[in-house]
Amino acid sequence: MKFLDTMLSALKEAKSVAIFTHKDSDHDCICSGLALQKMLQELGIKSVIFVDKTPSEGILRFTNNAKFLTESDDVFDVGITVDCADLNRLCDKSLLVFSKCKKTFNIDHHQDNKFFAQFNYVKGGMSSCCEVLFWLFKGKVKLTKEIAEYLYTGLYMDCGSFNYSSVNSKTHLCASNLMKYCDENINSRFFICFGISQSEVFSITKRAFDSVRMFENGQIAVSILKKSDFEECGCKREDGKFIVSYLQNVKGVKISINISEDKKNEWRVSLRTADKNINVSNIAHRFNGGGHKQASGLTLKGDIEKALKALIYESKKELKK
Numbered sequence: 001m002k003f004l005d006t007m008l009s010a011l012k013e014a015k016s017v018a019i020f021t022h023k024d025s026d027h028d029c030i031c032s033g034l035a036l037q038k039m040l041q042e043l044g045i046k047s048v049i050f051v052d053k054t055p056s057e058g059i060l061r062f063t064n065n066a067k068f069l070t071e072s073d074d075v076f077d078v079g080i081t082v083d084c085a086d087l088n089r090l091c092d093k094s095l096l097v098f099s100k101c102k103k104t105f106n107i108d109h110h111q112d113n114k115f116f117a118q119f120n121y122v123k124g125g126m127s128s129c130c131e132v133l134f135w136l137f138k139g140k141v142k143l144t145k146e147i148a149e150y151l152y153t154g155l156y157m158d159c160g161s162f163n164y165s166s167v168n169s170k171t172h173l174c175a176s177n178l179m180k181y182c183d184e185n186i187n188s189r190f191f192i193c194f195g196i197s198q199s200e201v202f203s204i205t206k207r208a209f210d211s212v213r214m215f216e217n218g219q220i221a222v223s224i225l226k227k228s229d230f231e232e233c234g235c236k237r238e239d240g241k242f243i244v245s246y247l248q249n250v251k252g253v254k255i256s257i258n259i260s261e262d263k264k265n266e267w268r269v270s271l272r273t274a275d276k277n278i279n280v281s282n283i284a285h286r287f288n289g290g291g292h293k294q295a296s297g298l299t300l301k302g303d304i305e306k307a308l309k310a311l312i313y314e315s316k317k318e319l320k321k
């Protein structure tokens with residue numbers, strides 16, 4: 001366990017430690033940061049966590065009022081990124097702080113990780129960064145209920161509720177170990193948060209379904225939500241996120257895509273596939289995006305019809321492989 005030994009000895013000498021999450025952070029990223037912070041605390045090491053902005057409500061529900069930083073002029077002795085494949089996934093303010101850290105570490109599960117830190121621990125293809133942390137620290141830190149719940153939440157959310165191909169017997173073994181320490185009703189929390197819709201979310205869902213266009217004889221399904229759709233329904237962009245996963249369930253669909261307008265003429269694109277022969281991160285990479293084989297994302301700018309054409313063109317190439 002060379003990486004962990006190196007990191008722990010750097011941490012023991014350090015006077016200040018910073019943990020960095022990626023832009024537009026998800027449950028896995030924030031929960032990895034919080035679990036790592038608590039595990040280090042168990043070892044007597046204090047740390048702070050940097051985020052690009054306050055996490056969304058859906059994530060804050062799971063964070064026990066934890067504190068996050070968005071900027072600092074301080075120079076930290078140790079900087080650790082979690083769930084971050086590439087330095088361009090850090091926001092500008094985080095990147096500034098990270099680049100001044102004296103020793104840097106990178107803990108991740110993305111297959112396209114760029115090994116950008118001085119010390120890198122990457123388990124490409126593992127279900128989640130939370131799972132990476134679990135196995136990395138196993139036996140070194142006593143699991144508490146709080147740590148286990150963070151790790152379980154990140155794992156559960158990043159593996160599509162155990163639906164993605166990243167899930168194997170080791171993932172379940174990890175989940176089983178964690179659940180021993182979690183509240184016995186932990187799974188019902190996810191149902192309450194994600195299984196029941198507010199009426200505003202129902203309205204945006206309706207619009208998302210109405211917007212669906214099929215390409216390549218129904219092998220590519222695309223939903224498009226404009227900024228005005230979100231405003232008129234009283235929703236945030238994250239409220240439309242699930243649609244892309246839903247479209248995967250339609251018979252014949254191999255690649256599902258959701259496009260949501262973020263700012264005027266700036267479109268956030270989510271890609272999903274349940275087909276093991278397709279790698280949607282190849283499509284994302286062609287537009288400077290990234291992610292996993294089954295779930296990836298990217299940003300497009302400009303006219304939506306032109307952007308869509310380019311996206312369908314690249315998706316077709318991936319279908320033909």
Ligand SMILES: [Mn+2]
Binds near residue numbers: 028109128
């Ligand atoms: Mn992740």
